[in-house]
Amino acid sequence: MIGPLISGSRRLSLGKRGWLRSHKWWLLRRFSQITLLGLFMLGPWAGIWIVRGNFAASDIARLVVLADPYIVVQGIFGGAIHAWPVLSGAAVITLAYLVLGGRAYCGWVCPVNIVTDTAFWLREKTGLTRDRKLDRRSRLVILAGTLFASALTGAVAWEFVNPVSLLQRALISGIGFGWSIILAVFLLDLFVSRRAWCSHLCPVGAFYGLIGRGALVRVSATRRSACTDCGACFNICPEPHVIVPALKGQGSPLILSGDCQNCGGCIDACPVDVFQISTRRPWLQTGAAE
Template identity: 50%
Template sequence: MSATTKRLAGHEAIRVKGWLAAHKWLILRRLSQVMFLLVFLVGPWFGIWWVTGTLAGSRTFGVLPLTDPLVLLQSLVAGHLPELTAIVGALIVMAVYAVIGGRVFCSWVCPINPVTDGAHWLHDRLGFSKGWQPKRSTRLWILGAVLAVSAVTGTIAWEVVNPVTILHRGLVYGMGFAWALVGAVFLFDLVVARRGWCGHVCPVGAFYGLIGTKSLLRVSAVNRSACNDCMDCFAVCPESQVIPAALRGRDGASPLILSSDCTNCGRCIDVCAVDVFAFTHRCDTYVKNDEQLADKAA
């Protein structure tokens, strides 16, 4: 796919559906990311303590505990016995992401996502090459290494270098080194590896992907017979390898995108001028006009 094609991704959808409809899910994601960040910051900034703590561990309205399950797992392998509230908080978070899709965290909550999305946008505009692309399994190996380091050192190892945690601390206490780390992530995706951080490196995304393996919420190519092969969905998808089976329907494949790599970001829905994609649930295998797809394949 050429850089020109990528730059034009979504233009037809804007023409057909209008700018707002062609960016609906992107706008909602940005609002969600800002909201999740602000609920943690209004306390230290303005003294409005709706939520205390960080994304690693918090308490909402002094009652509801929420704990990052990866932080809890690191604590366990490090030999620390967590409090009951931390365990309950982790179970709540795991239950939510097991239903809506683990990597929904990456696209709807993580404050680093706009940084990597911005790097990808600039990467395409500057016409840079794809660059070094480590295997997607790399993030699983890094996840294993994080747990191993935690076990050996007796620390919650990833939180020492986690850009999400460091960015949060920086926004509360002053950015300082946080700017350097966030800038490094941006430059990594811009000039080293296209979509490299979230797609190939980040162990948090790898962990949440494992949680959401059997999640209920799914994107479906429900109207795949209408596909005109414009490739816009491939151009904007941060995990484009998840699309072909559902879109092409080869060997009787379901229209559901079942890969846990899918972040449920909704950009494929936004940029498709013929409305091939839609959000649905795991049990929905309906395909609109699928007999037309068979004729097209023949």
């Protein structure tokens, strides 16, 4: 099972707009996440090396080097002097997320998101409601902790426990420590707290959330006057606090928080088409409108 077939949050949209329109963005995200993971796995599994490396650092056809800026920053804190291809690879990724939304990484790239979405789907299916309150600022504390640990140890500290890297290693080796971490994340999201990992604890999401504050691509509550207060968007959203100012405020209908993953879940779930993908255009808008 890799995600929802019919989840509770989409029930109203499903009845009104049909399966495809209520799952469009979910389908696109899964396609993106599985394709990217598949590209990394083609080499180790089938000997087809289009992409070498992992989500931390990779090269495409030995031509383009890409690097996760969070890894690069940890390296710098650890005292590493990065080579130019690594720095430019990190700059390319940073620029991409400055356009697409930093946490588009979480919704569209990270394979662990498939695991946490599945836990969320199971919670809805089974009616599990236990939701131990976690402070979403915890991830910023963990982020600062990883930088401190990198400075202290001279290593890229988060990589020792990073579920994203461990998942990839586990898929290559078949067994290992990685599966335990992935299982722990899954059980945490299922039994302890709603969206515990991605929305409260993961420092990778916190890092990309900081980048995403200035991003151009945004979800907009363009038709907010049509809202019926059904709550479906808040139910499905991994970061529901981001919706309130755009949907209920008097200012811009754009969702401007860096925490928004641009996942399109609210677009899928809303039965009256309040949301759409849009862009912020500061060079065309002024003051409160933006």
